Amino acid sequence: MIVVTGASKGxxxxxxxxxxESGHRVxxxxxxISGMTIEGIACDVSSYQSVKAAARQIKKIxxxxxxxxxxxxxxxxxxxxxxxxxxVQKLVQTNLVGTIYMSQLFAPILIRQKHGSFINFSTIxxxxxxxxxxxxxxxxxxxxxxxxxFAREMADFNVxxxxxAPGPIRTDLLxxxxxxxxxKIISQQVIKKEFQKSDVCDLVELLLDPKASSLSGQxxxxxxx
Amino acid sequence: xxxxxxxLMVKEVITGVVxxxxxxxxxxxxxxxxxxxxxxxxxxxxLMLEDIADENGFEFDWTSEATMSKSRSMFxxxxxxxxxxxNQANG
Numbered sequence: 001m002i003v004v005t006g007a008s009k010g011x012x013x014x015x016x017x018x019x020x021e022s023g024h025r026v027x028x029x030x031x032x033i034s035g036m037t038i039e040g041i042a043c044d045v046s047s048y049q050s051v052k053a054a055a056r057q058i059k060k061i062x063x064x065x066x067x068x069x070x071x072x073x074x075x076x077x078x079x080x081x082x083x084x085x086x087x088v089q090k091l092v093q094t095n096l097v098g099t100i101y102m103s104q105l106f107a108p109i110l111i112r113q114k115h116g117s118f119i120n121f122s123t124i125x126x127x128x129x130x131x132x133x134x135x136x137x138x139x140x141x142x143x144x145x146x147x148x149x150f151a152r153e154m155a156d157f158n159v160x161x162x163x164x165a166p167g168p169i170r171t172d173l174l175x176x177x178x179x180x181x182x183x184k185i186i187s188q189q190v191i192k193k194e195f196q197k198s199d200v201c202d203l204v205e206l207l208l209d210p211k212a213s214s215l216s217g218q219x220x221x222x223x224x225x
Numbered sequence: 226x227x228x229x230x231x232x233l234m235v236k237e238v239i240t241g242v243v244x245x246x247x248x249x250x251x252x253x254x255x256x257x258x259x260x261x262x263x264x265x266x267x268x269x270x271x272l273m274l275e276d277i278a279d280e281n282g283f284e285f286d287w288t289s290e291a292t293m294s295k296s297r298s299m300f301x302x303x304x305x306x307x308x309x310x311x312n313q314a315n316g
Contacts, residue, residue, distance in 0.1 A: 104288065111272065112272055156265050
């Protein structure tokens with residue numbers, strides 16, 4: 001069984017659908033699960049109690065969890081000086097704190113199994129220090145740091161933690177970002193190509209493959225930086 | 226569950242986790258400089274107590290704010306952990 005957050009749209013939805021097609025039982029977590037085509041549990045990752053309730057519900061299913069994929073996230077492209085306090089709070093609470101809550105509260109299940117993997121999500125904006133994404137990048141830099149350290153904490157229990165950092169992928173998060181801005185970011189990647197949601201799904205599947213059992217504590221930049 | 230039962234149970238769990246390599250008394254420190262458990266073993270203890278709580282029909286919450294505080298932590302010693310277990314068992 002695989003748990004995917006942010007499964008109602010964007011990358012989370014694509015990953016959940018792909019893993020379902022590959023034969024995994026996928027439980028999608030999202031604030032709004034109406035209309036989701038996969039098995040879903042309503043959960044707001046920014047709320048500790050909400051994540052705790054979801055973890056309890058999933059534990060009761062009694063099936064091993066192969067992976068927890070923390071794809072839930074929000075974005076706001078703005079200069080730090082023009083970002084309001086509420087947006088700062090929301091970005092950090094959802095992207096960073098949400099990832100931490102999911103990791104803390106699902107870890108005991110994976111530790112008990114002595115098996116499993118966490119896949120968290122960062123962004124190319126961290127590595128490239130993209131202007132206009134300071135708060136978003138800060139929240140995701142936190143996710144990268146958390147993932148690297150958490151990987152060491154989990155290694156003794158045979159649980160792996162990795163982080164995927166996509167470049168510009170056409171999802172709702174990129175709404176309002178112009179083609180020229182997207183092309184400018186792509187021009188800074190090692191592979192100067194616009195990658196798709198399917199490329200992210202491929203990398204997630206690669207990380208879940210037993211052949212990736214040597215990888216933990218890594219940040220994998222799609223397209224390279 | 227009363228305090229004596231809880232102390233007995235916690236001692237048994239910890240003695241098992243440390244593989245009988247340390248003397249476990251009511252005052253044995255679980256965190257800090259003189260602790261008998263490293264962080265990995267502490268997690269193992271928590272999971273085992275979670276199982277015991279489950280068998281006894283209550284939930285053992287080891288993620289509270291007081292969990293790792295040196296002065297207030299339930300992991301100060303065997304007695305404080307046992308007291309917390311009884312508190313949680315009795316709701």
